Amino acid sequence: MSVAELRSRILIVDDDRRLCSFLEKFLASESYATVSAHDGRSMRRALADEAFDLVILDLGFPVGEDGVTLARSMRSQYDLPLIMLSGKNSTIDKVVCLELGADDYITKPFEPRELLARVRTVMRRFARRIPPSELETDASDAVCFDGWQLDHARHKLSSPNGENVRLTSQEFQILSALVARRGRILSREQILDIVANRNWTPYDRSIDVLIGKIRRKLRDNPRDPQIIKTIRGVGYVLASHARD
Numbered sequence: 001m002s003v004a005e006l007r008s009r010i011l012i013v014d015d016d017r018r019l020c021s022f023l024e025k026f027l028a029s030e031s032y033a034t035v036s037a038h039d040g041r042s043m044r045r046a047l048a049d050e051a052f053d054l055v056i057l058d059l060g061f062p063v064g065e066d067g068v069t070l071a072r073s074m075r076s077q078y079d080l081p082l083i084m085l086s087g088k089n090s091t092i093d094k095v096v097c098l099e100l101g102a103d104d105y106i107t108k109p110f111e112p113r114e115l116l117a118r119v120r121t122v123m124r125r126f127a128r129r130i131p132p133s134e135l136e137t138d139a140s141d142a143v144c145f146d147g148w149q150l151d152h153a154r155h156k157l158s159s160p161n162g163e164n165v166r167l168t169s170q171e172f173q174i175l176s177a178l179v180a181r182r183g184r185i186l187s188r189e190q191i192l193d194i195v196a197n198r199n200w201t202p203y204d205r206s207i208d209v210l211i212g213k214i215r216r217k218l219r220d221n222p223r224d225p226q227i228i229k230t231i232r233g234v235g236y237v238l239a240s241h242a243r244d
Helices: 017-029 040-049 067-077 091-100 112-128 169-180 188-196 206-217
Strands: 009-013 033-037 054-058 082-086 104-107 142-145 148-151 156-158 228-231 235-238
Touching: 009 017, 009 040, 017 033, 017 112, 033 040, 040 067, 054 067, 054 112, 067 082, 067 091, 082 091, 082 112, 091 104, 091 169, 091 206, 104 112, 142 169, 148 169, 169 188, 169 206, 169 235, 188 206, 188 235, 206 228
Parallel strands: 009 033, 009 054, 054 082, 082 104
Antiparallel strands: 142 148, 148 156, 228 235
């Protein structure tokens, strides 16, 4: 087997050909093998034809399928670490990426060394992860709080009157983490590491937005929440009284 075949392979998906060319050369200089795709069709062809260790995907495309559609399609077929790029630095874009299951998010323009550091971190964390197929599940693995039931095996939330409430993957992970640590405060940094395996910055409001969405689904008054409480300047906690 050649040295090239032993290197980690990265798929870069961006309509900016100059950026792709630059990243190919830069990452190659850091011992990564790279392939570029410039639209959804070429991305799917590349994923079908070759094995990759990580995908770097742009959020916005001027024509055709956007990054959200492509990320969702990839997630439904491949279990690969994903870093998303965007020319916007808005909270909603970060939330969208988190809900799609992105492992990290980086805003353009960026320093190549920053991208490299994130690539290494994401791949290192992914390598340590236990594959879903190796996780033991129990059909009775459900916990109750304040009349609600969170079923880990079936990945669903049921209201006190038995109604099924739809949660995104990120919302389910956050709620599960809070329920498992009932009465203990989780910082924003801890929550972001749980759902996206990356560090939180004081200017990142994506977790606050996701918590707001969970509260609405739990019918928890945002002005006076009784289930998920905010600890100002620290993080969030599932109230210890929120039990059956």
